[in-house]
Amino acid sequence: MFVIAAWWERIKDSLWFRLLLFLLCNTNVPAVILAGALFLFRALEVLGRRDKARPGEWGRLLANAVLALGGALAAFLTVYPPFNDAAVGLDKRPLSAWNMIRAIFHQKTFVRDLGIPWPAQTISMILITGSLLVFARHKRALAVAVFAFLALKFFFFFIYMAYLRHVALFLVFLLALAWIVRTECGEEFLPLGHWRARAVPIGKWMLIILLGVQVVTLIRKPIVDALQGVPYSRSAELAALMARPEFRGSALILDPDMVGEAVVYYRGVEPLWLLRQTRFGVWAPFSKAGRDRLTLDDILADARLLNRRTGRPVVIALQRRIGKDGDFQMMFQNRTEITPEGRQRFLAATRPVASLRPAQTDEEYDVYVFPR
Template identity: 30%
Template sequence: MAVIVSAIDEPRSAKLGKALIFMVWLALASALCWSETVWRDEVRALSLALQGDNFIDMLRQMHGEGHPAVWYILLRAAYIVIGSPVVLKILALTIAAAAAYLLVFRLKLSLSIMLLSLFGSFSLFEYAAMSRNYGISMLVIFLIVLSWDKGARNGILLGLLFALLANTNVHSVVLVGGFLAYWFFDLVLARPRSPLTEYRAFATAAAIAAVGIALCFATVYPTFNDTGQNDLSGENFALLALRALVAPSSHFMAFYPNIVLELIVAYPLASHIFAALMSVLIYGSLLALADRRPAMIAAALVLLGLSLLFTLVYPGGYRHQALWLVFMIAITALSPRSQREGAGVADIEAAGGIVRFARLCFPILLALQVVSGIEKVNQAFVVEIPFSRSKDFGAFMQSRPDLKDAVIMADPDYLVEALPYYVSNRTYLLREERFGAIVRYTRNARLSLSLADILKTAHRLRQSEHVPVVILLSQRLDQIAAPVSLRESYVWRLSLTPEDISAFQSATSLIKRFGATAGSDETYDVYVLK
């Protein structure tokens, strides 16, 4: 693991070097942020934040969405000041820049770990260019590290930071548990024994954190997105949990860059090899902490906690999985190699080669994230394939004055969620049969639709609203020659038959077809009802 370095009496050249590194990161992150096309999950959060007449009303209406309130409160407050959807990008980049500043100038990390962490895909793109709530977690985690004084830990301050972290996203509740576990085992394993005042500080922080966790769950549950959870019907709950505990690395395959993931898709047998390699890297990263047992226990518990969450609640994407990397960075900066534990250190050093290899594993994991970051830069500025076609669609709609008042509907419904960032047209949700820009993934909706149903709804809307009706379809109808029933989203289904396709094409005009995207499914054919 990284050797901890001191910032005391840092030479001027080192400070200038760090400033240059930070400016390079800021230039890259800013370019990615402003070039990135926002997609539905980003705009959905802003749409939720702007609900209601005030903050209280907004919080009431977003209850059950699946995320705690901090991101929405920040978005609404920023929108009051700026008054434009661009607050999404400004806020996300500002938060990421603050976290990057702490990473470069304040955290006590080796140069290699700092650089690999800074230019990894999670800190360069996922938590900076992508306007989501997970970047707040990284900032708060680094603030926790800076507030962690081994001599006199402030239970109130750390407790408040833990509570704040728990309300950035549900996954960060697991990280709070990891920090508390680290603190607890650092106390009980310390030699000589820790004084009673330190236990009191821990109890204070734990109590405040518990309040924050309770607030998070009170905001999130019960969720109205009842189809968004893993379907465990017919599954053995104990067996699922056991698999998550035995092989948690299987839930972190997104740590590989796209070039490897594409290889796994092309050659399924390779997936076992790469899964085994990921296990080696993850468990090696934990083993490298063996001379800091509290840190190793905490990192292992966070790994297992996230694995259980991905197994039993809902699958984890890269943005969720990368939180473990951020926690590992924090633990690395937080827990210098010390002799406080005494027993066992000599045995670990005697292991020699194994520990030296283990200490390479986490840097290798971070290096994989840098490769992913390079891929993001390549997609944005070389290949120029957008993450979503929502921006292109907005430009197209601006070029069609005859459609300025059109109602937009889509299948799947969630394709309309990104559109309010670029167009002001009203959007209609087919599954829920209502106007709106926020899809509720509920079973109390039309779970099965046919193309005939979509066409019928379009005719009804044009008759009732007296405006053009634009229909976005993710399916390329001219590529379907036989009856099919397609799964969409979590439990939605769309039925297509040659007869319905012929009737739909006769009643509509295909006015635009958008190309491929990089990383999302937000591309579509655009039809207008004749």
């Protein structure tokens, strides 16, 4: 997006624009929406010309549309049918008029984990919405920004939850669009007293505050953790534990499966036993085809199976501490149930080896070995 913005005047009517849109479509799925918004910005410019369009301009615009659609199609074919079919929103929301209205005002689906302290969602939504006023004097840019904002909200409401890396895409889009508008010098001339002229500084300050608060809050935590000696991840330590003589050749079980993916590479791509898929593998899909609900008894049963199959001890690394009872969400729709009876049977059959905590990420573990 920044490359497109930096060379906007040179590329907007050329092959480079369509190639960059193609690439943008294939960074991730939400970026397809933003690529469409950037194309719409250019299309509205051509459609809104009061003078006659330059020769060949319509043809080049059509060529840009075709290649951009090709990029969207390539992205679609890459991710569909989804092998990560369980990586969707936790709430199944049917497409209805009422839910369309809810999607516009719903906060959590768009501003989750934005890095702003409580009440994060309300404050973040006010700042994001207010940031659109940056384009109050530029009708075309304002229309495109609102389109991208609503399209992403619908996407995150009906299809996929938004995390920081997704919401940040929209903030980058706002910066890129502001860059393009600045390059075009196309803002309408309005009297200083006009409400739209007065709204622009409000939008600018809201965007500056939004970015500033994120920088402070999101950089502060890893710096403080590093000063306190909290490592980014405990995956390397778990891999080192598996390299001990008594555990060499042992199977490794983790719950949830995906918090062990980094351990695979520290161990020289030695596969894990994937609890949800009941097979060995080096990465864990978010699949509905696997076991979406587990208990400590299920984990123990798999450990017994692997112990009989290999004749070696089995190492079990649990991300969640088992001292508290409940039915816990582990990742998307995967859940693990912990009961007093299950905990008692698990602790009777295993021996605690290490507690690799805390970590800056979710890669932290309590480690047990079976048999005891």
